[in-house]
Amino acid sequence: MNTPNLLLKRLLALGAVVSLVTLSTPATAVPVTIQTEASAGNAIANKSDGTGGSAVQPALITVLVIDSIGKPISNDTFLSSFPGGWTFKSIATPQGGCPLNQIQVLNLGNQQQGAYLIRVIPGCRRWVSGDYFYTFQISTPTQDGVALGKLTIR
Numbered sequence: 001m002n003t004p005n006l007l008l009k010r011l012l013a014l015g016a017v018v019s020l021v022t023l024s025t026p027a028t029a030v031p032v033t034i035q036t037e038a039s040a041g042n043a044i045a046n047k048s049d050g051t052g053g054s055a056v057q058p059a060l061i062t063v064l065v066i067d068s069i070g071k072p073i074s075n076d077t078f079l080s081s082f083p084g085g086w087t088f089k090s091i092a093t094p095q096g097g098c099p100l101n102q103i104q105v106l107n108l109g110n111q112q113q114g115a116y117l118i119r120v121i122p123g124c125r126r127w128v129s130g131d132y133f134y135t136f137q138i139s140t141p142t143q144d145g146v147a148l149g150k151l152t153i154r
Contacts, residue, residue: 029144032073035064036136038151043121045129045153056126058103058119059151061088063136065114072114073143074107081105085140088118094130098123100151120151127153 042057065073082088082105090099100120108115122128130153137146 028141029139030068030142032068032138032143032145033066034136034138034145034147035066036134036147036149037062038132038134038149040151040153043127043153045127056121058121059100059127059132059153061118061120061134061136061149061151062108063116063118063147064112065116065138065145067143072112074109074113082116085138085143087135087137087139088120089135089137090120090132091135092131092133093122094128094132094153097128097130097132098126100132100134129153 038059038061041060043059044057067073081102088102090101093099099122101123102118102120104117104119106117108117120134122132132151132153134149134151135146136149138144139146
């Protein structure tokens with residue numbers, strides 16, 4: 001197994017918040033550090049917004065983006081999406097679960113420079129108990145970085 005995959009496997013086994021900087025960057029891109037943490041908030045497993053259920057509650061994911069010298073990276077306020085080159089992606093769900101859908105993005109610059117809040121719900125509108133894994137990546141001509149995160153729903 002190559003070193004990056006072994007590292008990823010060990011980090012996932014720890015269940016800790018993971019922050020990674022990409023190992024290879026475009027020639028002009030500067031590596032950025034991305035830190036992420038997820039909270040279930042009011043999201044509860046087996047609650048749905050189907051005909052007989054209550055509305056599914058979003059989970060919350062925070063993202064902090066800093067440059068190579070520790071300076072926060074902030075952009076304009078976003079209400080539903082990130083700028084080009086900034087990507088949130090659901091990569092694994094518990095058995096029977098659905099990928100996460102980003103429903104709102106807020107720039108928390110008025111509280112913490114470089115911080116963003118992502119509200120997510122499962123695509124099938126029903127939470128399943130377990131771990132949901134996601135990545136947050138920035139890949140632009142001037143910035144490059146990626147972080148892996150885990151959201152646990154009970």
